[in-house]
Amino acid sequence: MNYRSTLHRIPALMCVSAAILATCLTAAAEPNVAKLVPGIARSIVVVQYTAENEFHKTNKVSGQGIVLNKKGVVLVSSDLIPQDIPLGYIHHLKIRIAQGDMPKFSAQYLGRTVDGLFCYVRALKPLPATPLRFSATGKPYLAERVFSVGRLGKDQAYGAFVGVNRIKAMIPLVHTLIATDSFGLTDANSPVFDYRTGKFIGLTVPNPGDGMILTLLGRSVPVTLRDNQQVGMFIGYNSFKQDLTDIPTKRFVAKIPWFGTLDSSGLRSAVRKLYNIKQRSGLMVGQVIPGMPAAKGGLKSRDIILTVDGKPFAHTPVAALMVERFEHRMQQLKPGQVIKLGILRNGKPKTITITVGQAPTPPSRLPRYYDRKIGLVVHNLAFIDAYSRKLPLTQKGVYVVLVRNGKPASLGTTPVQPGYIITRVDDHRVDNIVAFKKLVTKAQTTPGKPEIVFEVIKGDGRTAACHVSLN
Secondary structure (H helix, E strand, O other), X not given: OOHHXXXXXXXXXXXXXXXXXXXXXXXXXOOOHHHHHHHHHOOEEEEEEEEEOOOOOEEEEEEEEEEOOOOOEEEEEOOOOOOOOOHHHEEEEEEEOOOOOOOEEEEEEEEEOOOOOEXXXXXXXXXXXXXXXXXXXXXXXXXXXXXXXXXXXXXXXXXXXXXXXXXXXXXXXOOEEEEEOOOOOOOOOOEEEEOOOOOEEEEEOOOOOEEEEEEEOOEEEEEEEOOOOOOOEEEEHHHOHHHHHOOOOOOOOOXXXXXXXXXXXXXXXHHHHHXXXXXXXXXXXXXXXXXXXXXXXXXXXXXXXXXXXXXXXXXXXXXXXXXXXXXXXXXXXXXXXXXXXXXXXXXXXXXXXXXXXXXXXXXXXXXXXXXXXXXXXXXXXXXXXXXXXXXXXXOOOEEEEEEOXXXXXXXXXXXXXXXXXXXXXXXXXXXXXXXXXXXXXXXXXXXXXXXXXXXXXXXOOOEEEEEEEOO
């Protein structure tokens, strides 16, 4: 071999060796996903309960949860325990460990997160499960390779399974949604990790399904493809990290910030030009509910909100995303907090001060009463029950949730319907379920009384009288 030619080749050989070394080091730095999965899977449990209403109609519910700490607190998707299910309907809440003999542990519901994404449940006894580690977290990026770990269904003995995919889009809504290729990840509420570093980066969300057009007999029919065990979307850790750090230990009711406006819209380019607005984003205020925080602070319909505490809340020119970013900014507030809104009213700038309120109690969390004899389930009147009918917010009455078929309330020429508001019983005013129960019980125990007359407000706001036979 020629000595001189060898010298000329040394730099090239060094470059090749360096490249090989860098490749080896990179490969060594990458985690062994196969070894990581068993440890992650030990943090994923199965949460089960029976949903049963007043008429004893039942539904078995099951989904996966993530163990957060050694006290047995488990995070589950709000899709598993929906906002509109009354807590009284949740029976036999259990946490099942998907290992060995798959033991069950009794649990209690703790509460829902402020952002509405998750609920917490807690085992009544220590769980033989490993809490998921959230200390090593990464930031998602486009084209990143990711993997998630979930649990299969009961028929597959709740075995662990893995989904591997790449990030194809990041969507900045109220929460940043991160989309991967269709059906690439695991079940809802699965932890997602960076494939290269093994760092935790998010949680999968319920599968919204992928749309496609199917041609049948010459007709184009839109269909939705969905696989609940293989989703294609997750939420980035930064959108919900507070939910993983402020872990509750006892029952609580989330204090959700409330502004008191409805039907607001993003700022259109035509409006920006009309008022010579330089910034990209703003919010055109829709309805301002009387007596609520926004109204008390002086906000009016068709005001244009440009800043919150002196800063723009969004920088996007897309009107729909402006609304999403404003809602995201509002979710970061707390009831009682004072904020300053920079607005434009009739083309003139103005600053108003608003004290953030607390969202009204949802109907599902209000006290309920079931009268078995006449077959009615009612709850105390909720804010939305009155407001949706354009009734005064001081309106009194009870809301009819359910009517049992075959019972007196469902019979006759003027049956009671779900969605009615009962305001009077036999010409006596009804303020709440306590008054309703007292009046109905009295009517049923009055000798010779043939019927009860309910004065109601229908869904369209009209009033009517419903005659319920007691014979």
